[in-house]
Amino acid sequence: MLELAIKGSKKYWVWILGLLTIIGIAFIVYLWQLDFGLGITGMSRDVSWGFYIAQFTFLVGVAAGGVMVVLPYYLHDYKAFGKITILGEFLAIAAVIMCLLFIIVDLGQPMRLLNVLLYPTPNSVLFWDMIVLNVYLLLNIIVGWNVLEAERNNVHYPVWIKALAIFSIIWAPAIHTVTAYLYCGLPGRGFWLTAILAPRFLASAFAAGPALLILLALIIRRTTKFDPGKEQIQSLAKIVTYAIIINVFFFLCEVFVVFYSRIPSHMSHLQYLFFGFHGHGALVPWMWLSITLMVTAIVLLVIPATRKNETVLAGACVCVFAGTWIDKGLGMISGGFVPNPLHHVTEYIPTVPEVVIALGVWAAGFFVLTLLFKIAVTVKEEVSGV
Amino acid sequence: MNDKSKIIAGLIIFVIFITFPFWYNMGKAAPVPEPKLTDKAKLEKECVEPKQFMKVEHMQILDVWRESVVRNASRTYVSKTGKKFNMSLASGDDSCIGCHSSKVDFCDKCHNYASVRPYCWTCHIEPPKEKK
Amino acid sequence: MENSRRSFLKIAGISALGLGTKPVLNVFASGENSEKREAEIQKNPAALKAKRWAMVIDTRKYESEEDLKPIVEACNKIHNIPKHTNKRHEIMWIWFDEFKYVFTNQEHEFVDDRVKHLPFLVLCNHCEKPACVRACPTKATFKRDDGIVLMDFHRCIGCRFCMAACPYGSRSFNFRDPRPFIKEENKEFPTRMKGVVEKCNLCAERLAVGKMPACAEASNGAIVVGDIYDSESEVRKLLKNNYAIRRKPELGAGPAIYYIV
Numbered sequence: 141m142l143e144l145a146i147k148g149s150k151k152y153w154v155w156i157l158g159l160l161t162i163i164g165i166a167f168i169v170y171l172w173q174l175d176f177g178l179g180i181t182g183m184s185r186d187v188s189w190g191f192y193i194a195q196f197t198f199l200v201g202v203a204a205g206g207v208m209v210v211l212p213y214y215l216h217d218y219k220a221f222g223k224i225t226i227l228g229e230f231l232a233i234a235a236v237i238m239c240l241l242f243i244i245v246d247l248g249q250p251m252r253l254l255n256v257l258l259y260p261t262p263n264s265v266l267f268w269d270m271i272v273l274n275v276y277l278l279l280n281i282i283v284g285w286n287v288l289e290a291e292r293n294n295v296h297y298p299v300w301i302k303a304l305a306i307f308s309i310i311w312a313p314a315i316h317t318v319t320a321y322l323y324c325g326l327p328g329r330g331f332w333l334t335a336i337l338a339p340r341f342l343a344s345a346f347a348a349g350p351a352l353l354i355l356l357a358l359i360i361r362r363t364t365k366f367d368p369g370k371e372q373i374q375s376l377a378k379i380v381t382y383a384i385i386i387n388v389f390f391f392l393c394e395v396f397v398v399f400y401s402r403i404p405s406h407m408s409h410l411q412y413l414f415f416g417f418h419g420h421g422a423l424v425p426w427m428w429l430s431i432t433l434m435v436t437a438i439v440l441l442v443i444p445a446t447r448k449n450e451t452v453l454a455g456a457c458v459c460v461f462a463g464t465w466i467d468k469g470l471g472m473i474s475g476g477f478v479p480n481p482l483h484h485v486t487e488y489i490p491t492v493p494e495v496v497i498a499l500g501v502w503a504a505g506f507f508v509l510t511l512l513f514k515i516a517v518t519v520k521e522e523v524s525g526v
Numbered sequence: 527m528n529d530k531s532k533i534i535a536g537l538i539i540f541v542i543f544i545t546f547p548f549w550y551n552m553g554k555a556a557p558v559p560e561p562k563l564t565d566k567a568k569l570e571k572e573c574v575e576p577k578q579f580m581k582v583e584h585m586q587i588l589d590v591w592r593e594s595v596v597r598n599a600s601r602t603y604v605s606k607t608g609k610k611f612n613m614s615l616a617s618g619d620d621s622c623i624g625c626h627s628s629k630v631d632f633c634d635k636c637h638n639y640a641s642v643r644p645y646c647w648t649c650h651i652e653p654p655k656e657k658k
Numbered sequence: 659m660e661n662s663r664r665s666f667l668k669i670a671g672i673s674a675l676g677l678g679t680k681p682v683l684n685v686f687a688s689g690e691n692s693e694k695r696e697a698e699i700q701k702n703p704a705a706l707k708a709k710r711w712a713m714v715i716d717t718r719k720y721e722s723e724e725d726l727k728p729i730v731e732a733c734n735k736i737h738n739i740p741k742h743t744n745k746r747h748e749i750m751w752i753w754f755d756e757f758k759y760v761f762t763n764q765e766h767e768f769v770d771d772r773v774k775h776l777p778f779l780v781l782c783n784h785c786e787k788p789a790c791v792r793a794c795p796t797k798a799t800f801k802r803d804d805g806i807v808l809m810d811f812h813r814c815i816g817c818r819f820c821m822a823a824c825p826y827g828s829r830s831f832n833f834r835d836p837r838p839f840i841k842e843e844n845k846e847f848p849t850r851m852k853g854v855v856e857k858c859n860l861c862a863e864r865l866a867v868g869k870m871p872a873c874a875e876a877s878n879g880a881i882v883v884g885d886i887y888d889s890e891s892e893v894r895k896l897l898k899n900n901y902a903i904r905r906k907p908e909l910g911a912g913p914a915i916y917y918i919v
Contacts, residue, residue, distance in 0.1 A: 177852035178816075179833035184746035188821040188831055248816015248853025255796040255815050267793035268821050327789050327909045328825020405762070481827035482759040483782075486746075488910065575697070594699050596810050597800065599866045602700040613699070617846040648835075649811060649848040 141289060144509040144518040151363075159507040166500020169395075169493045170245060171402040178248055180404035181494040187477040189246070191498050194473040195464055196242035198348070198465055199235045199505070200319045203276065205245065205349010206232035207312035208379050212520075214305045220375065223366050223520075226291075227353060229284035230512035232312075234279040237350075238505035242335040265322045272315045279308040284512075292519045316341050331409035332393065334397070340390040347383035350376045351457040358454055360513065366520040370450075374383060377453055381441040384460050388434055391467075408483065413475045420485045433463030476507070509520050554575045562631035570625065574603060574611050585644075588622075618651040621643065627653045688780030704868035710805040711860060712914040713871075714896045715779055719880035724779050726754050730779075732876035733858075738849045740839035749830040751858040752781040752873055763906060773919060779881075781873075782807060782828040782858035783905060786912025790820035790829065799855070805914060806860045816853040825909050829857045886914065 148156075173180050183190040209228035212218035244250050261267050283305045290297035320338035324524045327333070354376050357368035411417050413427045437459035439446075446452045474488040490498075567573075573580045574587065590611040594600045603611040614621035626632040629652045637644065720726060733739070733752045742748050754777035758765035761778075784807045791801050798813035799820050821829045835852045843849065847863065849857050860883070861871035874881040884891035893916075896902070902916040 177832065177834040179744070179747050179852075181833075182746070183833070183902045184749050185750070185821075185830050186827070188818045193761075243817075246817070248818070248855075250815065250816075251795075252813070252815045255798070255813055259813065261795050261797050263792050264795040265793070266817060270795075322819070323822070326793070326823045326825075327911060328906070419919070461711065477822075481762075481825055482755060482760060483762050583704075590699075592812060596808070596812070599705065599802070599862060600699045600701045601866055602702055604698050604700060606697055610700075616848070645851070648851040651845050651848065652844055 141285075141292065141484060141515050141519065147518075148416075148514060152510075156507070156510065159503045159510065162503035163507065166497050169496045170500065171499065173245070173493065174250070175416055178246075180491060182489050182491045184486055184488065184519070185210045186480040186484065187488035189473050189477065190488055191469075191490040191494050192246040192357050194241045194427050194469045195498055195501065196239050196246070197319060197341075197472060198468040199238045199242065200214050200273070200316050201345030201464070201468065202349045202352060203239065204230045204312045204345045205233035205347075206235070206280070206353070207309055208346055208350045208383075209353065209376065210305060210312075211309050212375070214302065214309060217500040220369065224353075224357065224372050226284055226288050226516045227356065227368065227513065228349075228513050229280045229287075229308075230516055231349070231353060231356070231509065232280045233277060233284065233512060234505045234509035236280070236315075238501055239273055240277075241501045241504060242498075245501065265318060267326065269315075269318050269322060272311065272318045276308065276311050276315050279304060279311060284306055288519055291523060294523070303323065310374065313342055316345050321444070328481050329476050330403070330406035333406070336390050336394055337495055340387065340394070342381050343387035343390055344464045344468060345383075347380050347387055347460050350380045350383070351460040351464075354380065354457045355454060355461070356513070358450065360517055364517045364521065366517045366524070372446065373450065377441060377447050377457075380457065380460055381438070383439055384434060384464075387464070388438065404483075409475050410480050412478050412485070413471050417479060418485050420478070420487050421489050422489060423471055427471055430463045430466035430471065433459040434467070437463060465506070536546060556639060559635045561633075561635040562628070564625065564631075566627070566628050567625045572607075573625075574605055591615075615646060618653070623653050702866055702868070706865045706868055706870070706893075707803050709887035710885060710914070711784065711865075711873070711883065711914065712805070712886035712893050713784075713860075713884045714898065714916045716880050716882070716900075716918045717773075717776060717778065718758060718918065719878065721776070723754065725878075725880075726777055726779060729873045729876045729881070730754070732872045735842070736844050736847060736861075736872050738836075738840050738844050738847055740836035740849075741841065742836075742839050744832075747833040749836065749856065749868075751830075751834065752779060752857070754779050759854070761903065761905060763908065764903065778917065779873075780826070780828070781915065783911070783913030783915050784825055784858075784860055785914065787910065788859060789823040789825060789911060793819040793823035795819065802831060802862075806862055806865075807857075808859055808862060809854075809856055809857065809879045810852055811854050814854040817857065820855055825906055825911060826913070831853050831855050864917075 181190060181192075205375075209221050210225050213221040213225050242254065247253060249370040256267060256270055281303055286368035287297045287303045287305075290301075317338045323329070323332035324334060324337035354373055357373055361367050395410065398410055408472075409415055412420065413423050415421065416424050437456045440452055440456035440459070441447050447456070478487060479485045550616045555592065569619050575583075580587070591603065592615075595613050603613045612618060612620040618624055623629070629647065660743070679880055727805045730752055731825060734741075735753060739749050739751060757769060757773050757776065757778055760780055784805055786805070788799075788807045790799050791797075791807060794800075796813050796815055798806065798810045800810070801807050817830070818831055821831060832850050832854055833854045836850055840849060861869070861873075864871060869875075871881075871883050874883045882892050882896060884893035886893055886897075888894065896918065897916060900918045902918045904916055907913070
């Protein structure tokens with residue numbers, strides 16, 4: 141089926157070339173980072189993880205979110221999603237690839253990456269994260285590809301694929317749970333040291349992933365002859381609605397515990413993010429924007445009239461995606477490092493080269509996503525004979 | 527199929543391309559270098575282990591040494607002849623470079639020839655270049 | 659244990675490859691038989707040993723930053739610690755800070771004047787249950803049997819998980835090549851390269867040859883290092899006769915640096 145990816149319209153090729161250009165530029169900047177070291181980023185002794193790891197965290201969520209179309213179909217036999225499970229699986233593949241790339245660009249000595257396998261260390265959560273991510277990637281490639289191929293050949297997919305699909309449904313929450321465990325088991329970081337972190341991650345993942353899927357489905361409908369379907373989009377919208385409400389609820393639980401108990405080492409991080417701390421508050425406007433976006437999205441999604449209007453729905457999905465991205469992709473990581481263990485404040489602002497490299501990884505992800513969606517959509521068009 | 531000629535032309539270009547390093551370097555093989563020993567090393571006659579063994583296995587020895595020193599704090603190597611050595615690449619007169627004090631004449635000679643670039647010296651401090 | 663087994667296997671492998679097949683351990687058996695002996699690795703007999711190393715800092719024995727600077731300087735010098743111009747790239751093994759920052763959970767408004775203005779030394783706590791070691795995905799940072807938490811710079815992949823895990827902010831990352839920022843290199847100790855994490859090693863390289871840590875040596879008796887499981891050791895005597903505090907004891911990491919205030 142790969143050949144389907146190299147037959148496209150002019151617009152398709154312009155898009156592909158655009159992505160390749162961004163990847164190329166980012167790669168050159170990455171070579172510079174490789175030569176100079178991570179000093180070209182805004183990270184520091186105090187904020188030792190930044191934009192890269194934050195993007196990684198957010199994208200693990202997007203990858204896990206893909207399961208929200210796979211689960212109703214395979215477990216509840218919700219037939220309508222059969223049409224679009226492949227989109228969820230292919231989105232997961234692209235997202236996991238981005239995750240792995242973000243880990244690699246964040247390493248100080250990337251050529252020693254295989255040390256993680258040479259000296260396997262089960263007490264390190266990073267070891268498990270490597271396993272869950274790679275297995276999830278593999279599962280989605282195998283399931284997605286085989287189901288699509290079966291559809292193309294007009295046969296039913298084999299039984300063992302269904303078994304793998306169900307396995308991947310269990311696996312999806314695992315990838316984000318393990319990713320949350322990277323942070324929430326660290327003794328000295330009050331912001332992350334909370335049992336609600338993994339549930340919060342999952343809630344925002346199940347909001348952001350399906351929200352992106354809705355947007356992608358709308359784009360596919362406009363640009364191709366394949367219609368993912370009105371019912372499907374509405375069902376996804378309901379999933380997004382519940383997930384984003386739960387996400388905000390979990391966040392408020394955290395806010396209550398932190399501000400009612402008033403333990404400084406837990407409170408100072410939220411203070412820094414939302415009100416500024418000792419005169420530092422680079423992220424304050426962003427965090428409030430994030431809250432505003434999420435609340436707006438909830439209002440638009442809860443009211444049936446606005447949810448059913450696909451233009452408004454698209455707007456709400458942009459709000460969900462942007463709101464959760466700011467929350468996880470900006471606040472979650474540097475928020476945990478400010479103030480530092482000695483309660484000094486060192487702020488973190490990503491540098492231009494850092495943002496360019498991150499954009500390159502996103503472009504690489506969208507490149508993979510475009511190829512995969514192109515293949516999927518072409519197969520769908522072939523099968524329906526339009 | 528009438529693309530036969532194109533396919534054959536493509537294949538020829540491909541074969542030429544991937545064999546390029548071979549015929550480009552044909553007849554240009556450099557002579558096998560011999561590392562130059564310092565007077566101090568010459569006097570010793572034998573290194574930690576016999577010369578032939580060191581030639582082939584020095585990287586294994588260094589790997590074992592670094593593992594032992596860094597992780598185990600065991601720093602004395604007793605060779606088969608019963609002689610004791612300070613297990614260190616670069617600190618002190620009884621370290622590797624205490625004897626082989628010229629990186630250029632000793633390490634680099636073979637490493638350059640074999641095109642291997644161990645990065646020992648990005649951290650370990652190499653002996654000062656001899657003044658000429 | 660694992661380490662010694664590993665190196666044993668490697669040495670055995672070397673012997674097998676080049677010089678006969680007898681395993682190393684036969685050395686002990688065959689010594690008297692005047693057979694050809696095999697290579698072996700020994701510890702330096704002069705090395706200082708402890709069941710568990712600990713440090714006591716007697717803060718009554720100094721008064722100002724001027725008294726502490728030589729201590730920090732001694733460490734920086736022998737460990738080739740760079741002086742970066744960009745604060746973000748800073749590398750610190752041992753440094754000092756005010757009481758309210760070092761003991762974040764024990765600070766109060768009415769702390770007496772001496773303590774309030776006294777600088778406190780900060781360094782790796784060589785924890786009993788180090789969070790950094792738990793987090794490291796390659797065992798590049800590890801705890802030795804004698805309690806010292808060390809870095810293997812050869813193995814570190816620079817993921818900085820240990821830096822996030824350390825509750826004391828004791829770790830630094832080489833955001834760039836440190837060499838241009840080292841004024842005077844100590845040839846006896848390696849520098850580091852870009853992309854690896856580093857921290858205080860309690861002068862493991864000095865203990866191995868029978869010397870006390872450099873900070874203790876430069877402290878005029880304000881810093882004492884010794885075996886906390888040896889009831890006759892000087893650290894134990896100090897702890898017995900003086901009330902000492904540790905940083906963030908509530909985290910349960912079991913820091914091995916004690917401060918007599």
